[in-house]
Amino acid sequence: MKIIVCVSLVPDSTTKVKISDSKKSIDENGVSYILNPYDELAVEEALKLKEKNGGDVTAISFGTDKSKEAIKKAFQMGADKGVLIKSGSPDFDSYTVSKNLADFIKPLNPDIVLFGKQSIDFDGLLVPSMVSELLGIPCISVVVKLDITDGKVTAEREVEGGKEIVESTLPIVIGAQKGINDPRYPNLKSIMAAKSKPIEEIAATYSGNKTEITEMNLPPAKASGKIFVNGKDDVSELVRLLREEAKVI
């Protein structure tokens, strides 16, 4: 089975984000980066598919040199090969990412391309479906359970208030959601083996961007709460504010 898993590097979820002076990106000073947690699910699912069906797992990332860290983490979990599609610029949108990934992936004719359903930095949720469109193959995203038997794909996906069972066929693009599996800890053996796995670097094929970030702002500081101290005399005022100001009733 030819398995591809696309990975991205994101700021650690505990990072306190600051906006840079240009207001178009974050200030990277003091930020530590991790493999996107949803991509970690995708890597685990890729490894499970390989263990069940044989074949190999290639981890691909589009980005700058820094993105090699995401591929290295995939190596440490057990991925076999790694490819960095090198962007000339650190500014790229979801289309640029998708177009580059699809251009590279298409001639490889993989059976399955796995993604995390989103990356936790920009939260675009666009790349898996764009790549599938560009490849001309189906996509199922927000998948919490995946079964592939004899080329038939059965996926369980989260929908508002419930679950949906979807069937399709290979080749396919899958977007992994929390719950699909429990990612393994990289063990010492794979950490040691990862050292000797080379990352293939190739040039980007597209750099156009179809969207542009014009400004970034932090969310407004949380307003302080209101405390009512007069017991039942305050009830009507409380109800009024809940209805008119908080708009929750």
Place this chain on the structure above:
Amino acid sequence: MQTVGTYKGVDYYAIDDMLTDEEKSIRDTVRDFVSEEVIPIIEEYNQEMHFPMQLVPKMAELGIFGPTLPVEYGGMGINNIAYGLIMQELERGDSGVRSFASVQSGLVMYPIYEFGSEDQRKKYLPKLAKGEMIGCFGLTEPDFGSNPGGMITKAEKVDGGYVLNGAKMWITNGTIADVAIVWAKLDGKVKGFLVDKGTKGYTAPETKGKLSLRASVTSELVFSDCFIPDENLMPNTSGLKSPLMCLTQARYGIAWGVIGLAMECYNTALNYSLSRIQFGKPIAGFQITQEKLAYMVTEITKAQLLCYQLAKLKDSGKMRPQQVSMAKRNNCEIAKNIAGMAREMLGANGILDEYPIMRHQNNIESVKTYEGTHEMHTLILGQDVTGLSAFE
């Protein structure tokens, strides 16, 4: 998904910059394992006085038993910095869990690799690495602790093997061990024997009533006319020096391990003091609290630097046992002080099992004492710098 990033350890002196990617990755994977598999369950096991046996296959899967040994014997060929960092992270979880791994690696796999025959290496090491076998190490006796040379456990040569008589005490993993490394005198000379579980005349009752290392199995080993076949004598030992070489390995792991214990106490106390309000401000804003925090972070940093250079010496083959004594002695002492201060800073909350402090404080009492008491390491250093022995 893994909770990567929620715990960052302590790195006041950018020691991370001195670590390789691989060393950091190994530390981080054990750190995540401890955050997710050890810390959520350990208080309960500590209260119940049980070792969490279900962690053994998981630790084996991580590859942390005997990881410095060559790959052909089930090891990972990692260096001593990575090994030390593994111990640091495990002990951040619990000293009992770290003790299990220390014994398996430093006191069981190490001597079999170092003093065992090729057959013994092949028979035991891969299974110990996979956690399919558990080992223990019997040197200390009820009447011979700091003075192991006085041991009275005896081996007598008989046809086809040896007969062991005697008793060992304070043996981590004893009751659950599949194989015990037992040191006994044969014609007055210390020899090492591999005693398999179930050998006639060998029992290993568990030590009851411990108020420290409660999530670890401690036992007595009793040998009563216990027959050991010839092939279970380790051929390459050289007297008391051999078990002492094992202790050097274990002490090395402890020197690193207790840094993890100290970091956990410091972080708990720091976070608590920032959120606990008294007299209208966080107690972290009071000078007495800050003095304690300054002491803690400084001593943790010094301990890290001691261990870092010790690891470099060990990897280059230049490390002397006395240098290990210095790190074991110092780091246990400061970890004990830090645990005590943390307990005070948490006030009454410090005694609750909701926080890890009291468990760590109780554990460090054992760790400061075992593998050479604080006092013995003091005398080893004293002897080393003066040339005069205060104990022999």
